[in-house]
Amino acid sequence: MFKIKRICCIGAGYVGGPTCSVIAQMCPEITVTVVDVNESRIKAWNSDTLPIYEPGLKEVVESCRGRNLFFSTDIPSAIRDADLVFISVNTPTKTYGMGKGRAADLKFIESCARQIVEVSDGYKIVTEKSTVPVRAAESIRRIFDANTKPSLNLQVLSNPEFLAEGTAVRDLKEPDRVLIGGDETPEGQRAIRALCAVYEHWVPKSRIITTNTWSSELSKLAANAFLAQRISSINSISALCEATGADVEEVAKAIGMDQRIGSKFLKASVGFGGSCFQKDVLNLVYLCEALNLPEVASYWQQVIDMNEYQRRRFACRIIDCLFNTVTGKKIALLGFSFKKDTGDTRESSSIYISKYLMDEGAKLFIYDPKVLKEQIIHDLSQPSISEDNPQRVSELVTVTRDPYEACQSAHALVICTEWDMFRVTITFTFCYVASSFGEHTRFHVVISDAATGAGLREDLQEDAEAGVHIRRPPRAGPPPRRAAEHRLPDRDHWKESDLCTNPVHPCDRRSSHRPHRAPHQEGQSLKLILPPPPPPPPPLHGAHSSCQLLISPAEVEGLNSSQHLSAGEIKRLAALGGRLKVAEDQIF
């Protein structure tokens, strides 16, 4: 059997980098070189600050970089030396010419194919890892055939990558399956066996599937289309829930417990983002149209349309909650990456929510734990987002390095990405919800129903009359897993004292009614004393100033027996913010 000793991976991005790092760690006798035309990316891979954020990736890279894992810009040498070449370059949606806005742009794949055939000699296995339209391997082969030389023998395989950003290392180490497609010829089967042997270092044989090339290529597109479809399906049901009073979480739980359906990817959200779902579904739609299958094309197009509808709907709910105008209002937007545990913002729903809010003249204060300010400004300055006025981004958008700065005096707090740090914060602290309920403005503490929420709520109810005490639950054992695992990197910002003295403030108009609290030591209860309610404000005509935390219905229900809000007020709160909840599962 042909044994692979040297691997070259072209493309050091979100797929090439993590995939080859794990291969290098699992196969110490194989030398893996990851190459890219992007010098700064390669420099970052060779530094302490990797160019992408993935939990656990740094440890994997550090365990084998310089031993059998290398990052380089010397692409010809790496190709020449390799027994197997992975093509892991980007295949974005075309922005020009035929198929614009739908077809995959294969120019990077083509340039790799040309470079491989130019510098190679002897036998090599060339493997598509990028997501490509069906029969892309045929185009690669045609390029090879047109430029072949007597000494050259290039076998083409398809080995699509199924990792999800945010869980890439786990997905690579424990994949549900590895898919390898190749020719049904003896040469093709020999190449398949050689690649299988690489994965067999750590993946059970039963999880390595081999197919023909076209099935493999199509399976990747179809898998992404199915995942995106589930998100759009539950999002469509969320709209129906809001119109009928049903609770989408309850519906999702009820249908997900049916084993034929399953519970994964059934969380309503602000819509899916990421570089792949939209691109791959559009690619599938284009393929169906090109193959004269218009009914199939329009079926999958609906998945995209529903996603856009959900994003728009979410933005409209925010505007609606703020009395139909957000012009000049401060809106804190927490989370800009397309999902938690990644710094990737490609096609993030946050970009579109920001666009809709900027269109209405809102002042956005954006915080994300991993996305750099330059990236946020760059994303929002794109012509498709800022149209002909990129200037408005600098006028309307402030990117903060501190979440509290983003939230301070905001009229609304919108959690777009379900980073755990946002949950932890709410678990251990509180946010004020103030709105113009009847004559008095009420303040209320809202605590999430994360690990410790229930206990906190009991305390809250006990002390509702005298002010509000928030007591941390006794720490008998280790702290709750979620809280312990997802501490902020710069924990200093999140000291409990900060959490208590610096809550989301209700509104500018009432800034003199900041709560204050007694000094606190670890283990003691935290006492927060609210000032006596102010006299009823004069009636406002049209202008309302308010701050609403967008919380889940479950949380509203949890507060139902509290003495602060009447049942009617809770209903109103639920109607205002209850369904605009943390956007979970913008998974790709």
Ligand SMILES: NC(=O)c1ccc[n+]([C@@H]2O[C@H](COP(=O)([O-])OP(=O)(O)OC[C@H]3O[C@@H](n4cnc5c(N)ncnc54)[C@H](O)[C@@H]3O)[C@@H](O)[C@H]2O)c1
């Ligand atoms: N991002 C994901 O989670 C994911 C998951 C599964 C599959 N995929 C697919 O994998 C492919 C790569 O995705 P990605 O997210 O890693 O993209 P990426 O943009 O992060 O990385 C691609 C890299 O390829 C480099 N490149 C492009 N042309 C090159 C050339 N001719 N020579 C050398 N380098 C070149 C680019 O500079 C870039 O660094 C895409 O087809 C994508 O659909 C992505």
